[in-house]
Amino acid sequence: MGNPNITQELERTKIDLSHQEMDRLVTELENIWAAFTVNDEGPSGIEWLPVQGIAEALREDLGYEDMAEFEDALGGSFGDFLDKLPRVVKKEQEGRVYFQITPEPPRDQWRATRLTLTVQSRADLWRVCLKSPHARVEIPELEFEISADGKKHVDSIYNHIAQSVFNLGNYVSSSRGSLPPDTATRIMETVEALNVLLDVEKPWTWVVHDPSGTSELKPAEGVLVDEV
Structure with missing residues (x-):
């Protein structure tokens, strides 16, 4: 609990x-x-x-x-x-x-950080995660990653994952003619696994790797912050 x-x-x-x-x-x-x-x-x-x-x-x-x-x-x-x-x-x-x-610091003041949160209940999904333009998010239990895309994203963890589910499903739907069947199957298995995470049937890990150190989780209680 x-x-x-x-x-x-x-x-x-x-x-x-x-x-x-x-x-x-x-x-x-x-x-x-x-x-x-x-x-x-x-x-x-x-x-x-x-x-x-x-x-x-x-x-x-x-x-x-x-x-x-x-x-x-x-x-x-x-x-x-x-x-x-x-x-x-x-x-x-x-x-x-x-x-x-708060403005983003100049590049020479960046401090690479890793933010680690163990998601233990559905309440944790409502933490707001600022994912900087330079950051990537890892869910090690699924070997899944949300890559850096050059844009800042501020949203709940729930919505970050829900958007990944939407993007992956949309990619499969729009690529049916060219996507190998086994690739489509693996992607949809990932979609299913991400949806299971949203039920938080057991704890799992949300890890933000940020070379700029400007990503943030709020509330920050229970978040492990490491300089790397």
């Missing part, structure tokens, strides 16, 4: 959004952040943005009718949603709340 305190924290920080909506939301949030903090000449000098103002801008850009609908989709306030995201920090100043997205 897992630690009940950690389980409660995981339930509290759970983000119940589809992969597509989470990707859309995080991408738009980072676009807004970049629009304010970076200009043609480099950093604009703006280091913090107001939570309430950006919530309104994000709601409008994403097409939600009003703040109530937006917060219903988020499962709470925008400020609470920011608390659940890795590499986002908040501060209060003169009665207003501001946030900052």
